[in-house]
Amino acid sequence: IMAARAITLGIDLGTTSVKAALLRAAPDDPSGFAVLASCARAARAEAAVESAVAGPQGREQDVSRILQALHECLAALPRPQLRSVVGIGVSGQMHGVVFWKTGQGCEWTEGGITPVFEPRAVSHLVTWQDGRCSSEFLASLPQPKSHLSVATGFGCATIFWLLKYRPEFLKSYDAAGTIHDYVVAMLCGLPRPLMSDQNAASWGYFNTQSQSWNIETLRSSGFPVHLLPDIAEPGSVAGRTSHMWFEIPKGTQVGVALGDLQASVYSCMAQRTDAVLNISTSVQLAASMPSGFQPAQTPDPTAPVAYFPYFDRTYLGVAASLNGGNVLATFVHMLVQWMADLGLEVEESTVYSRMIQAAVQQRDTHLTITPTVLGERHLPDQLASVTRISSSDLSLGHVTRALCRGIVQNLHSMLPIQQLQEWGVERVMGSGSALSRNDVLKQEVQRAFPLPMSFGQDVDAAVGAALVMLRRHLNQKES
Numbered sequence: 086i087m088a089a090r091a092i093t094l095g096i097d098l099g100t101t102s103v104k105a106a107l108l109r110a111a112p113d114d115p116s117g118f119a120v121l122a123s124c125a126r127a128a129r130a131e132a133a134v135e136s137a138v139a140g141p142q143g144r145e146q147d148v149s150r151i152l153q154a155l156h157e158c159l160a161a162l163p164r165p166q167l168r169s170v171v172g173i174g175v176s177g178q179m180h181g182v183v184f185w186k187t188g189q190g191c192e193w194t195e196g197g198i199t200p201v202f203e204p205r206a207v208s209h210l211v212t213w214q215d216g217r218c219s220s221e222f223l224a225s226l227p228q229p230k231s232h233l234s235v236a237t238g239f240g241c242a243t244i245f246w247l248l249k250y251r252p253e254f255l256k257s258y259d260a261a262g263t264i265h266d267y268v269v270a271m272l273c274g275l276p277r278p279l280m281s282d283q284n285a286a287s288w289g290y291f292n293t294q295s296q297s298w299n300i301e302t303l304r305s306s307g308f309p310v311h312l313l314p315d316i317a318e319p320g321s322v323a324g325r326t327s328h329m330w331f332e333i334p335k336g337t338q339v340g341v342a343l344g345d346l347q348a349s350v351y352s353c354m355a356q357r358t359d360a361v362l363n364i365s366t367s368v369q370l371a372a373s374m375p376s377g378f379q380p381a382q383t384p385d386p387t388a389p390v391a392y393f394p395y396f397d398r399t400y401l402g403v404a405a406s407l408n409g410g411n412v413l414a415t416f417v418h419m420l421v422q423w424m425a426d427l428g429l430e431v432e433e434s435t436v437y438s439r440m441i442q443a444a445v446q447q448r449d450t451h452l453t454i455t456p457t458v459l460g461e462r463h464l465p466d467q468l469a470s471v472t473r474i475s476s477s478d479l480s481l482g483h484v485t486r487a488l489c490r491g492i493v494q495n496l497h498s499m500l501p502i503q504q505l506q507e508w509g510v511e512r513v514m515g516s517g518s519a520l521s522r523n524d525v526l527k528q529e530v531q532r533a534f535p536l537p538m539s540f541g542q543d544v545d546a547a548v549g550a551a552l553v554m555l556r557r558h559l560n561q562k563e564s
Contacts, residue, residue: 091558092121092169094162094333095551096155097345097544098177098264100212100366101410102127102518103154106547107166108555118552123544124161125518126154135209138250142216144238145209148183151264156201159331167332172558173272173339174550176348177265179287180213182240184258184312191271193328200328202271206257210264213238213287214407218246220465227306229290230299233391234384236462240288241303244312261312263287265342272339273324280314281321282394283344293394294379317341319396320553340554346371346403347395348549353514353541360510362534363545364526365517368409368492370500372508374400389463389499396553402508404500407459408492410519412469413437415458416488440485444525447482451475454484454491461499486525493529502534515540 090109097104104125111117130150134143159167186206193202218237226245229235235242240263247255262270262278270278285291290299298313317323323341326333343351346369350361360372371393378400380392392400417436424431451473458469471487478487505513513536520526521540531538 090169091171091555091562092166093172093174093551093554093558094167094170095174095348095547095549095554096158096176096265096268097348097546097550098151098155098175098268099128099345099546100178100214103151103158104544104547105155105158105162106544106551107162107170108548108551110555110559118555120544120548121166122162123547124158125544126157126161128154130154130210132209136251136254139215139217139246142237144212144214144216146212146264148204148207148210148264148267151210152202152204152268155268156331160198162331164332168334170333170337172554173326173333173337174343174348174552174554175265175269175340176343176345176546176550177263177268178213179263179284179344179346180239181210181215181263182243182261182288183210183264183267184208184255184261185267186258187260187276190260190267199331201330202328207267208254208258211238211243214411214459215243218242222246222249227302229384230302230382231286231290231292232380232382232384233286233289233291233293234386235289236386237465241290241308245306245308248307248309255309255312259311260314262314263342266314269323269339269342272326272330274327275324278314279317279323279341281317281319281341281343283319283347284342285314285316286394287344293400294382319343319347319394320557322557338554338558340550340557343550343553344393345546346393346405347401348546348553349516350401350549351396352545352549352552353516355514356512358509358511359514360505360512361514361516362496362520362530363517364409364492364515364520366409366411366519368406368496368517369403370496371401371403372505372510374402374508387463389461390504402500404496405462406492406496406499407461408456408495410517412456412458412492413488413519413523416440416485440481441523441525443480443482444485444489445528447480447486450478450483450486450490452478452483452487454487456488456491456495461495463499489523489525490529490532493526493533497533502536505534505536510536512537512539514538516545
């Protein structure tokens with residue numbers, strides 16, 4: 086009886102928001118689950134870059150802001166259910182890197198209603214959107230012994246950059262990880278951070294077949310290999326909570342941190358024949374590779390599809406576009422800025438809802454927008470463009486329709502429906518905040534990928550992280 090009532094908490098530390106979800110197993114169906122409660126809070130964590138050398142391409146976030154959003158999320162969840170939590174799953178934005186001092190990464194404060202941890206000797210998080218590593222700089226780095234190439238914003242590339250331009254900065258720290266690895270390490274008081282192969286692969290210089298870092302390659306280039314975390318299997322337990330935390334008992338199991346993409350896919354993919362399309366800040370389209378699949382062992386930086394480690398040594402084929410909800414946000418910001426220049430004040434949220442409304446009414450357009458303002462990892466120097474502009478296609482509805490179509494078409498050019506069908510995909514599961522709130526994007530997805538489709542929630546990664554821990558708990562109970 087108790088196993089059926091077990092509750093797990095999932096946390097997702099995203100680029101723009103932090104999300105949390107409480108899950109319980111469905112009483113009649115061991116593989117099913119119910120989301121008891123969920124919460125999302127804007128992180129608003131963008132911070133001024135700590136190094137002038139990084140230039141305007143630098144992208145950093147303030148860790149204390151991220152933790153504040155996390156604490157707000159947990160405070161909003163029902164306390165009696167938090168008391169029954171038997172496991173915590175954590176996922177988050179991949180590729181990024183945060184540094185801290187072992188034993189001084191955080192301080193638990195008992196002052197308030199519940200003990201919380203505040204960051205202490207911790208750097209900013211240099212995110213996946215960071216662009217300080219130019220194509221020339223990346224070309225100067227050693228060739229990875231991995232099937233994945235290295236791009237700007239990847240943890241190991243960022244560390245190489247800091248080694249070259251800010252060596253004194255690196256000397257202040259002796260531990261590093263993604264933001265979600267940091268949170269797991271702090272919750273459990275881990276002496277050394279643990280990292281799943283999902284996050285390790287996202288940093289670069291990690292071989293998924295041997296499950297190890299390219300230590301020799303890195304060491305011979307003077308890379309500070311002592312900063313690389315130890316590797317753990319995704320779905321395994323990293324440790325237990327060292328304090329009571331928002332009513333969650335001390336000693337609760339915490340899973341090793343997962344990639345947000347893998348966690349989203351885990352919550353949405355009901356069958357092996359489902360593809361998962363996630364549109365939030367950026368876009369990923371992922372499909373399951375057959376169980377014996379092994380990616381080619383040499384990286385191809387120009388290939389639009391990459392193979393990400395999933396669970397149980399399987400892989401996902403993934404088209405990961407850098408241009409998603411962030412492009413819509415850039416467009417909205419531009420409009421608000423133009424209005425301000427014209428002496429008018431308007432809220433971004435108003436612009437967003439009005440432009441979506443206008444585009445819902447404007448079913449078609451000849452206007453063509455290539456939305457790649459941020460380039461792509463396989464085409465880092467590409468910019469955006471607008472073509473086929475005629476005087477009849479200039480309304481807000483036309484432009485918004487063309488922009489949403491462009492985002493989806495760009496993804497389709499990376500991973501066309503023909504390729505999905507060759508992989509045996511029969512259905513597309515939509516997820517992510519930008520997709521769940523935007524009917525125009527939904528229409529364009531259905532137009533570009535004419536397969537049966539269903540749309541999920543925007544807390545899918547948090548649900549996936551909780552689900553991994555819930556299934557683990559139920560399996561332990563059975564065995």
